[in-house]
Amino acid sequence: MTAQLPSFEFFRLKVNNGVAIVTIDRPPVNAMSRQVYESLDKLIAYIEGAKDIRSVVLACAEDARAWIGGADLHEFLKLTAETRRDRHEYVEGVTDRFYNLSRPTVAAITKPAIGGGMVFASFSDIVVAADTAFFAMPEVDRGLTGGGGAYFNRLNLPVSFIREMVLTGRRFTAQEMDKAGFINHLLPQEQVLAKAIEIAELIATKSGSAVRAIKQSVNLIDQLGWDEGRAAAHAKSVALVEGPDYKEGISAFLERRKPSYNQ
Template identity: 70%
Template sequence: MTSQEPNFAFFDIRTNDGVAVLTIDRPPVNALSRELYESLDKVIDHIEATPDIRVVVFACKPDARAWIGGGDLKEFLTLTSETRRSRHEYVEAITDRFYRLSCPTIAAVTKPAPGGGMVFASFCDLIVAADTAFFSMPEVDRSLTGGAGAYFSRLNMPVSFIREMILTGRRLSAAELKEVGFINYVLPEAEVMGKAMELAELIASKSSAAVRAIKRGANKIDEIGWNEGRAYAHEISASELVDGPDYKESITAFLERRKPQFNR
């Protein structure tokens, strides 16, 4: 069932059977302005306050020139050292909230994703990209560090590849990034949303409690490493999942060879 969603500046969100399609809409290239970040903050509030949203597919409009075109360079021209620092702190707070969304996120990248677009894709749990899309970290050409590759180190991408990417700022094809594990699927543009929705619907069919616990555990592993992270994830299982209704239902359903009926 499709639910009625509130209106947000620069974003459209539509939810059906647990899957929310979040479409960014700031023509022509979906540049990341301060106002857009403020709106995204409200979108995140809405997603977290809506348990029926179990997966988010992040997309752009078909006529967009970029999936996300990076930071708004016109705003950049007005920045001083102090206002740049303030902007960075604000932006990082919002992007961290996006990364830590309790439900999984899937990037449906049908258009180019330079700079901030590539960073946002990296914060999604899965990436489905068009074979015509390109990615880049062009901050070296804007006299900025762009985080010096930190966003990609957590993904265990090869250090030499990250260094080349951030020092040259060159365009990277979706196929090239799939080879280093950044992208899950590379498809013709017309097939990207279909695949993203297929994955989203599969995840949405699982126990929401388990999916959210797994994402929280996986994010924690990003922060503290696999050894301590696995202990954290196992503790979530013991303290939150085992006594919940989905635990016994999922095992019973498997033994009885039927589909589980989860407590959404």
């Protein structure tokens, strides 16, 4: 009998074939309030401890007006310099935990990704987007910085492209983002979620220990730079040699059969 999944305020969770489909559902635009971040924090902790989850798809409800519509500006009107600093530190902690999630994440972007939506898109491992979506960092039009584009340091995007985004606040079409290399797959809206699940299911068939090590290694190279990150990645590769998936993966290839992974 399948165990009942826990419920999370503002998020729906479904797990199938090793894939967790996480659907953000805070009408109308999925604005990210403090409560939404707290709910996401709990969801991340659950995923990290769930052995049956091997990859994650982040989607929005079909009737949402935005994939993620950025911060809840009603909260911002009440902030002081001190409470703004506290909120920033907490939010940054949650987004970093999402970025460092040991399971690969696939963003299924069917609606606009604005402000914080851009952050979560950029912190995802793979981006599948609708050709009708748009992307924006409109903080400059709200008298804010939005991190000044610092979140995009992890992206292979031209500095001039990032600066235009954060300094103008204008909307960038999915086609512009695809041309810049931000999007892995650009599709009609109705095909996005299926494609994201397809990719996540493929990842879920791989060695979990190898996938986790690869993601951690890529993040370390991104965070520490090439030399330190590469050394850390090699250390993780060495550790895999002692695990069962290492020998199983190689043996299966040599014996021309599908591998049966345990981790």
